[in-house]
Amino acid sequence: xxxxxxxxxxxxxxxxxxxxxxxxxxxxxxxxxxxxxxxxxxxxxxxxxxxxxxxxxxxxxxxxxxxxxxxxxxxxxxxxxxxxxxxxxxxxxxxxxxxxxxxxxxxxxxxxxxxxxxxxxxxxxxxxxxxxxxxxxxxxxxxxxxxxxxxxxxxxxxxxxxxxxxxxxxxxxxxxxxxxxxxxxxxxxxxxxxxxxxxxxxxxxxxxxxxxxxxxxxxxxxxxxxxxxxxxxxxxxx
Numbered sequence: 001x002x003x004x005x006x007x008x009x010x011x012x013x014x015x016x017x018x019x020x021x022x023x024x025x026x027x028x029x030x031x032x033x034x035x036x037x038x039x040x041x042x043x044x045x046x047x048x049x050x051x052x053x054x055x056x057x058x059x060x061x062x063x064x065x066x067x068x069x070x071x072x073x074x075x076x077x078x079x080x081x082x083x084x085x086x087x088x089x090x091x092x093x094x095x096x097x098x099x100x101x102x103x104x105x106x107x108x109x110x111x112x113x114x115x116x117x118x119x120x121x122x123x124x125x126x127x128x129x130x131x132x133x134x135x136x137x138x139x140x141x142x143x144x145x146x147x148x149x150x151x152x153x154x155x156x157x158x159x160x161x162x163x164x165x166x167x168x169x170x171x172x173x174x175x176x177x178x179x180x181x182x183x184x185x186x187x188x189x190x191x192x193x194x195x196x197x198x199x200x201x202x203x204x205x206x207x208x209x210x211x212x213x214x215x216x217x218x219x220x221x222x223x224x225x226x227x228x229x230x231x232x233x234x235x236x237x238x
Contacts, residue, residue: 004107004108005051005099005108005109005110006050006051006110006111006130007051007054007112008053008054009111009112009114010037010040010054010055010116011056011084011088011115011116012027012057012065012116013058013084024061026222026223027040027057028061028068029222029228031222031232032232034072036116036119036222037055037119038068038069038073039119040114040115040117040119041055041073042072042073043122044114044126045074045079046123047123049126049127049130050078050112051078052078052080052099052102054098054099055079055081055116056081056083056085057083058084062081082095088199089185089199092113092181093185096111096178096179096182099111099178105182106179107177107179107180108134109179110175110176111175111176111181112126112129112173112175113172113173113174113176114174117223118171119231120216120218120219121173122216125214125215125216132213133175133176135211136210136211137180137208137209138175138176138177138200138210139174139175139176139212139213140170140210140212140213141170141172141174141214141215141219142171142213143169143216143219144169147164148164149161149167168212171219171221174199174200181202184203187206188202188205220234
C-alpha cells in the first residue's frame with residue numbers, strides 16, 4: 001500500500017504566562033536573533049517528507065506569525081498558518097479538519113505534532129516519528145527520567161515512588177495516523193476529554209498502543225526565563 005501523506009503540525013497556542021511579565025507569547029520571543037517559532041518551523045521545512053506544515057496559533061497572532069514566516073523562512077508553499085483551538089487537543093483536531101478539507105485525510109495520513117517552543121528538534125527524531133507512526137499508528141518522543149519521580153495523591157504526602165527505570169519524561173513530537181486519532185477523540189466522553197494532558201493520552205485511556213521514540217536531552221521546551229538562557233547556550237554550542 002502506498003504510504004499516506006505526512007503533515008507537520010506545529011502547536012503555537014500558548015500564551016506564555018509562565019515566562020513572567022512579557023507582552024507576547026513565548027514562541028515569539030527571540031532566540032539567537034530570530035523568534036523561537038522560526039527555529040522550529042525551519043526544522044520542519046528542511047524535511048522533504050512533509051506535504052504540508054501547519055502552524056496553529058491563537059487567532060489574534062495569526063497575522064503576526066504569517067509575517068514572521070515571510071520574513072525569516074524561505075518562501076515555502078507547504079507552510080500554512082491556521083487558527084488553534086481552546087485546548088491542545090482541539091488545536092490538533094483543527095489541523096486534522098484542515099487536512100480533511102484538503103482531501104488528504106485517509107487511513108494512512110500521518111501527522112507529526114510538535115511544540116513550537118522546542119526549537120532543537122533533530123532530523124533523526126522527525127524521521128523516527130514518521131517511521132514509527134506509519135508502523136505502529138502512534139508514537140511519543142521521550143527521554144528516560146533522570147530524577148526520582150515522587151507521586152503524591154494529596155499534594156502533601158508521598159503516596160508512591162515509582163521505579164525510575166520505567167519512568168520517562170515526555171517531549172514532542174507526538175505522531176499519529178490522523179484519522180484514527182480523530183475517531184478515538186470523537187468517541188471520548190466529556191469527562192474523559194477533561195483529563196487529557198496531551199494527545200497520546202487520547203489513545204492510552206482507550207487501551208491503544210503508543211510506541212516510544214528516543215528523544216534528546218537538548219530537545220528542551222522553552223517555558224521559563226531560565227530555559228531561554230539555556231537555549232541561548234545550546235544555540236551557541238551548535
